[in-house]
Structures are given as structure tokens and as C-alpha cells.
Amino acid sequence: MSAPTTALGLRMPKRGAARLCVRALLHALVVLVFVVPLWGLVATVFSGVQLKLGELALLPRHASLTSLRTAWDLGVGRGLLTSVVVAGVGLFLQVTVSAFAAYALARKRFRGQALVMLAVLATMMMPEEVIAIPLYLVLGKVPDPLGGGDLLDSYSGLILPVVGWALPIYVLTGFMKTIPLELEEAARVDGAGDLKIFFRIVLPLCRPALGTCAVFGFLMIWDQYLLPLLVVQSPHMRTLTLVVTSLAASSDQPEGVRMAACLVLMVPSVLVYLLLQRLFERGLLTGSLKG
């Protein structure tokens, strides 16, 4: 009863009032450091008062949507559309392709399997930051499957490089190995082929893991900055991250407009996190604890 149940034993009633005070203070500090800055951003966006460069509002006085509307017209709307298209198509391809690969890795025995696992591991050491220069040159050589020139300054160039990602392959392979074989064997006896088993049995059972992959994949694609920086040349192709930085670079915009662009960039990923928190935390732990 009086035994500590956490590392610091904060639930011990010993010297109750003093401990409670210290803890409340520390919690307030956490809120001040991690939440108040984000709140300041929101308040600034909806504040009707013109703020100088570097000024943030703590309370939105004379609430108005002017900043948001101005930012929207300055390219944020267009950027949001581009980012949503890129994230949607990219995520769909990423999860599909990873699920196919995971099925082969989890359920088949074949020559070269270890080599494939090694190749997947190797790609984790080749992030955009490390291969930026040659990737830029490669993008200039690969033809756009949607027609018209190479991958530079095209939607395909923004989407295709993010499709292959090791994390969902690992997550899905691990999950598929935990699915009991009996169902598949029964289907195989009934004459179902690999594709049918994959779509009808394995994929529906993988729904939780697919959700985790979707959350992580979305955040990964949404956060892309270097890849759009390499690909995009004309202003109308800018993703939201590029719109935000280019708006911020023009210092003649008031603080509210710049923060409005940040807010539009923030909201989708924060919503995904808040709505799918359980999926998210499970993935975080498989990702970080199991490698």
C-alpha cells in the first residue's frame, strides 16, 4: 500500500503535501516547455492584431481568420493539395509494396532470402541525406512513368523515391510471422493460390500492423524536406514544407501569416497522431526496441 509503484515512488504518501507541490510544479514546467510554444503558434495565427516580426501572441485578441486566409492565398492551399496527393499516393504504394515483400519474407523459404534481408537492412543506411547528390542526378535520368521528361519537377519524382522503406517491411514481416499457419494451409487445400491467400486471408489479418505502418509512413512522407528540395523547380510543384520555408524566408510577411503556414503543416500529422495514438505507440516500440 505504501510501497512505491514507480521508480521514484511518487505515489508514496510520505510528506504528501510537499511532494504534491513539487510534482505539480514539475508538471507545469513540462506544459510550459512543450505545450506553450505550440499554443503560442495557434494563438498568433488567430490573433487579429498585427504582430511584428518575432512577436507571438499568448491569447488571440480580436480573433480573426485573416492570417490563415492570406497564407492560404500565398500558396499554402496549393502546397497542401500537393502534399496530400503525394502523401496519399506514396503511402498507398509504400504499404502495398511492403506488404507483398513481407509476405514473401515471412512465409516463403527460397534461395537468396538472407541476401534480400541484407539488402533491406542496407537501404536503412542510404537515407536521402547521404545519397542526395547522386539521387538528384538519378532523378534527372529516370523517365517519368506518367509521361513527359524525367522525374525532376514532377509528382512521380516526389512520390516514387519514398515508396521503398525498410520500416514497414520489418513491421509487417514480424507481424505476419505471428499469424498461425492453419488458416492458410486450409485455404491451400481448397485450391487457393498465393495471391488469393495473400489478399483474402493474410492481408485482412494484418490490419493492426497495416494501421501502424500507415501512421508511420504518413508521418515520414509528410516530413519530407530534402527530397522536395531536390525535385521541385517550379513554384506550383512545391510541397507544403517548401511553401512554409519560402514564406518564412520572405520577411515582409507578418508573423501571423508565417505561423498560419506552420499550423496548416502541423495539423494533419498531429491529428493522425491523436486519433491513432494506440497504433502509433505500438509501432514506436517495435521500431525502437526491436530495431
Added chain:
Amino acid sequence: MAAVTRASTRTGRAGRSTAEAGRETASGTARGSGSRTRAGGPGGHRSARRPWRPAALRRAAGPWLFLAPVLAFFGVFKFWPTVWGMYLSFFEVRPYLGNRWVGLRNFTTAFHDPMLRRAVEHTLLDAVVTILASAAVGFALALLLEGPARHVRLLRTAAFLPVVTAMVAVVELWNTLMFPGHYGALNTLLGHLGIGPQQFLADPDSSLASVMGIQVWKSAPYDMVVFVAGLAGIDRRLYEAAAIDGAGAWTRLRHVTLPALRPVTTIVLTLGLIRGIRVFTEIYVLTGGGPAGSTETIVTYTYKSGIQNNNLGMAAAVSTLLFLATVVLTCLTLWWRNRREAA
């Protein structure tokens, strides 16, 4: 050094296997569909002419069919650039004129560039400091916000928001908070504490520290969640036993909690280091490597010399070295983890 060469030949082989996979699956599709139509046809005579049976072939090709899409994407957007980057590091890259072989000159030029040396120093300093600081802050947060109570869970969720916010938005927000004028948000707060206005990102002496602060703000809550999970895995009875033996909070932390968290901690630290040496977005957006090169890192250096100054060969050389460093670090991590698991 042996590890480097082995790892690079491995990736080379892996790259080739991708190409093979592509070829094999392409032929596999053709044969597979062909055999299917034949089997469907009336009196489809099981081909005695063929040395292989369609069923066996299809079984062999099956896994590669499933793997083909991913291997194609990896091949084009990961392995090709990596291998080509290594190749280019020995050339002077001249668009439209053809590349000229220069041997190791790109590497020697890079090594003799004092700017690159500073960039490496900044990168390592930034990686080590931010990883240790965010692990420490994350651990403190985990201790404070551990447990299933409702308001604590709420606080954990709130504190986690910086992690899921896109880096670009975080960076712009902090760029505003760290406005160097005396009415900037952070300077106002410091003013209340009796500290004069700081220059933060605008001053070469404080710019790198400011960047580190922002990075810790974004990554500490991530470490917190990992540590909270680690703490939840500790058997409660150990705390009770220690408390009965008269151990205070500090002793319990030192002798029960920290040893139990060691595996989680090492993983947090090593993964952080591998991620940390390729820091780009926050630096490039916040300072562009300035003021006066005080925040230049390896990747901002390669980006600038490659894309902006069109010195692609040298940029490729530096990227190759960065890749090799990543490979060595990853192999060390894996080797070390396997040794632990075997022990």
C-alpha cells in the same frame, strides 16, 4: 577498416541481386502466365518437352514476384544512387562535357578544406550533445510522467506533440521564439528572469547551441516514450523488495531502474548517433550553415558544394565517406547487439 570493405562488397552484391531479382521475376511472370493458360486449355498436356514443371517453376518464382516491386524501388532510388555516388567520387563531374577521372583528388581536396573539417566537428558535437541531452531529458520526463494515471497520460500525449510535428514547422516556430530582439518571446521570458536579451541563432557563438536546444525539444519526448515503455517492463516487486530493505528513491533508481533500462538506453543512443551524423533539415532551414559557418554540418556542406556550387564530384566523395561511416556504425551496433544476445 576490414569492416568497411566487407560491408561495401556486401552492398555491392546486394545491388546485383536486385537486378537479378528483376530479371528473374520478369521471366517468371511471362512463363507463369503462359503455363496458366496452357493448363486451362482443353487437354493441356503436361509438358514433357520442358525440362522443368510449371508448378515447380511457379513455386520458385513466387517469392520473387512478391519481392519484385520493393526491390525495383530500392534498386532505382537507393542502390543505384549509392553505387553511382561512389563511382562519381573519383571523377570531376562536368554536365554536357563528360566526366573526367581524377583519382583521389576529390578526397584530398575535401580533406584539406578547413570548412569540411569544421563541418565534421560541428556534426559530431551536435550529434553527441543532442543525443545525450535528449536521452537525459527524456529519462527525467519518463520518471516524472510514468504510470497509468489519467492526467499523467494526458501530459505524456501533450509533451509528445513536438515529435509528430513536421521538422520544418518546429524550426519556423523556434526561429520566431528565438527572435534576437528584446521583445522576442524567449528574450521576454529571460527578461523576467533578469537575463539580458540573447542573440541565439544570429550569433556564431550561440547558434549551434540554439540549434541543439531545438533538436532536444523535438527528440526528448520520443526518448521519453521509449523509456516509459522500459520502465513499465520493470517488475514492481523489485521496487517493493528494495523499499522493504530500506532503500531510498535514489538507491532504487541507481540499483534497480538504471540496470534494467540499459538495453533500451544503448539502443536509443546508437540509433540517435546514426541519425545524428546526417542532420540536415533543421540546420539548413534555420541558419543555412551560418552565421559565419558556425553551424555548418556534413550534409549541409555536401548539399551546398554539390547542388549550389556545382562541385558534384567532391560532394559525392564526402557523401561516400558519410555513407561508409554510417555502415561502420550500424555494423558495430548490430555486432554489439548480437554479442549481447548471445551472451
